[in-house]
Amino acid sequence: MAPISIDAAALLTSVQSIVPEIIVVATAIFVLLLDLAISEEKKHLLCGMGLLGIGVALFSVYALGQGRIEGFSGMIVHDGMGAFFDVVILSACALTFLMATGYSEWEGTHKGEFYSLILLSTSGMMFMAKGTDLMTVFLGLETLSIPIYVLVGFHRNRMSSLEGALKYFLLGAFASGFLLYGIALIYAVTGTTKIPVLATMLYDPRILASPLFLAGTGLLLVGFAFKVSLVPFHMWTPDAYEGAPTVVTAFMSAAVKAAAFAALIRVLLVALPGMQPVLWKVLWGLAVLTMTVGNLSALVQNNVKRLLAYSSIAHAGYILVGLVSGDVLGGQASLFYLLVYAFMNMGAFGVVMLIAQKEDEGYDIANLAGIGFKYPALGALLTLFLISLGGIPPTAGFVGKFYLFSAAVKNGYIWLAVIGVLNSAASIYYYLRMVVYMYMVTPDVEVAVPRPPRILFSMALCASAVVVVVLGIIPRSVLEIAERSVLSLLM
């Protein structure tokens, strides 16, 4: 047997392609070990360490630059798209940590495993966004999901938390099964799991016509649909979102969605453009269903967390509109929207978290009554995030939606744009309902007393607000980066 030769240069490039991920995993392990070494009063150090690690990882993304670095014989690539999603995911993670400074203290999640699970999940997301082989995508997906199952059930004395975790876990594992079987069938027909190779195989009409391949693609899509919570695979979302510790809900809504969409974009735009006619009709239907069901269900919610959960389902539908469009503009719009969505949604969850004081009971919409005048800063921030979610100018949410729907119109999906715009209008009703409670309803009892935010917590909220406003007025540079990212994918 010949000795296995090691190509040192290739190994180095491989390592290079996953530097940010390595940093995140190392931080996760370090935080876990540090937890053992420090006393109870110093647990906030864990959070600081995590933030430091995220900062270094963000810097490494910047230092790696725009170039394309392929690693591990084409299993992973650090390209513009990967870098873009690394930034989105790491930002969401950073916001989570900043908010956790306060949240952990109130709800007792100042634990090493809490932070380390978030970091591990983050690394999984980053792998998923950069995976160019269905195997890496799958492993990334599981690395992100398993810690999230635990995090959702982190309050193990609260039944709602555990119940959310169980439902999420069962449906998540079920969905993984579909995804895997889809991959297996695609592998059976094409003999490969590499996304770029798949793309070249699809020029063969025999493969395209093979029922096994169609079934495989369908199952793959179902698996993804579960993860990004597209209707009708969304049943877990409201429960998991409502049950989870709010800081985790915020993290899930922003980062998990971004990572899953990253992989979906890669699969759809790189591997499957050959499937255009059939697949795009299915996606069209999914987008319409997701937007409509999400918004209609949100209209009747009285629990703020559940309301935002349905709104996040609806937003998955909007983002899908960009994918249905299927061209550079559509991809660019989806990327931009995912970034903006991370900030505005986490911001909204952050304010709600402060106002609610307590898990479970605190999230009734009536609890918002009178907040607007008593706590003008909180009221103004939440209003800003909500109008951005509703897509009203001059916020980033408007620019994002505008791009999504113009991509649809450009590619001839006029009805899709019309339905989307109507949906977006309906959504404004329930966002405004929260605003109405804050400013126009006099509370039955006393106005809720929000928790005084920690400095880092306030920083997270302010940063989100700045991003929402600035990207609403001068979105230019970020849009250009998003465009380059999509182009890097199609190279």
Next chain:
Amino acid sequence: MMDPSAYLLLSGILFGIGVAGVVVRKNVLIILMSVEIMLNAVNVAFIAVGSHLGDVTGSVFAFMVMTVAAAEAAVGLAILIAIFRLKETIDITELSVLKW
């Protein structure tokens, strides 16, 4: 090289059994086992296709799936134990703090 279609049929049947189990059964433990059957159906398919093509990817994938399945089972059982401690039941229909 052997013909994988019989194996694919087997894996299809196994997968179907798994899906049916998840959908029909009420006991969380059995649902978990059904999920495992689904994942093992995937493994059968991967290994069969891999050895038919003489490609190592299929076997590697099967190993990965096994690892992930183990991790998933660990987390799932942990959640289940936590629930059992609080509620003394693992019947999915009795978990209804959150409306479906």
Next chain:
Amino acid sequence: MDFINSHILSLMTFLPLAGAAVILTVPGGRDNLVKTIAAVAAFLPIPLAVQLWFTYDRTVAGVNVASQFQFVEHYSWIPSINVEYFLGADGISMPMIMLTTIISFLAVIGSWNIDKQIKGYMALLLLLETGMMGVFCALDFFLFYVFWEVMLLPMYFLIGIWGGPRREYAAIKFFLYTLLGSILMLIVMLALYFNTTDPETGGHTFNMLHYMQQSTHNGWLQGFDVRILLFLGLFIGFAIKVPLFPFHTWLPDAHVEAPTAISVILAGILLKMGTYGLMRISFPMFPDVTKWFVIPMAILGAINIVYGALCAMAQSDLKKMVAYSSVSHMGFCLLGMAALTPAGMVGAAFQMFSHGMITAMLFFLVGVVYDRAHHRDIDGFGGLAAVVPVYTFFITVAFFASLGLPGFSGFIAEAMIFIGSFGVFRTIVMISASGIIIVAAFHLWALQRVFLGPLNPKYAQLEEINAREIFCLAPLAVMTLILGVYPMPVLNLMNASLIRLVDVVKMVI
């Protein structure tokens, strides 16, 4: 000075916003400081408007010729989709810009007695002014849309927080109606964008002036059916704002619940945005469809006139009556525009300006009596003329102006509209003329019930109108009178542009 001259429209648009930002930094409890800052921020555009007035060249038309727009500011904003920051003024927008500065400033003065959350109120009011000004100055459709939407939220909050008892309902109704209009506008905007090209760069464009050149339309847009669809989308969007029957039901609710100064702005400026949009966007962009659509428009205008007047007559709430009289008066604008004659078009634009002032006066006056009596029931007063003679004088002036008595600007506008449209659609105009009688009737009837007859002893001690309130009313009353006798200053401002507008629509085959 150079900077002021070259960015005059931007300054007028964003000075109020800057004022709002300053207000938000004022510590709590300093209410008078807040009000002063708001007044200054709302006043500053007025000298700039005077500057505009003196430097505006009245001989060039604008409308669809980019080079003829004045005070133009043209920068790239979002280059990847060719969105531009493009402001400019012509004869269609000039009177509206003037009106906005005056009414907004008076609205700030009129809000002096607000005591609930004055900081938020003034900031929103100034934000609203920025939105309105932006709508009238924008020549890029995307920018127009952004300003149009920016206006929506402050208005929603101003009604919803500072309004009357049913404020939430009124605010959300206003919001949803207007939003529906904006959505239609957004879709039309996207369709226009992807089916027109900038003749210079070859890329898609949001430039309104390019949309008006038929040669830039490609493919899809050249089909008449498609253009009808797009026109209708825009028309409904604007009709909701005007508001035209049957999209008018939000207006009485919004007016009744809104605080006085907000009603003033709503009726004085916001309603004009609907008709302004038709003149600035719908007519020159779709001249062929406009011609095809004139009869329905005239009929809608007539329905508005008669139906609005009848509704007004049936009201027992003074404010609701004034609100419905706005519906009636805005019908005249539509009738004049539909005639597509110079006289009709100029009359319509003059009616927009004149009605802006008259209705502002009316809402101020209703607010004055409501502040004192805490109700607005027409039959609940009686014989007030003896108690509050000055107030009675002002309300008589305003009512006479509103019912179109010769000597007031409303008469000139309505006369021009009738002259301009009579030759075109006789029957419709004759039906509309009956509206005038109803308008006169309900005004006089209300006047009689509130101010004449035996004095209701409950109001024997009613406080007379105060100096601040007179300060809000007097300029409007004087302008209405002057323009009623000598309307040329305003007519000169817009003649050239409106005649061009009529030509643009008429010339098309």
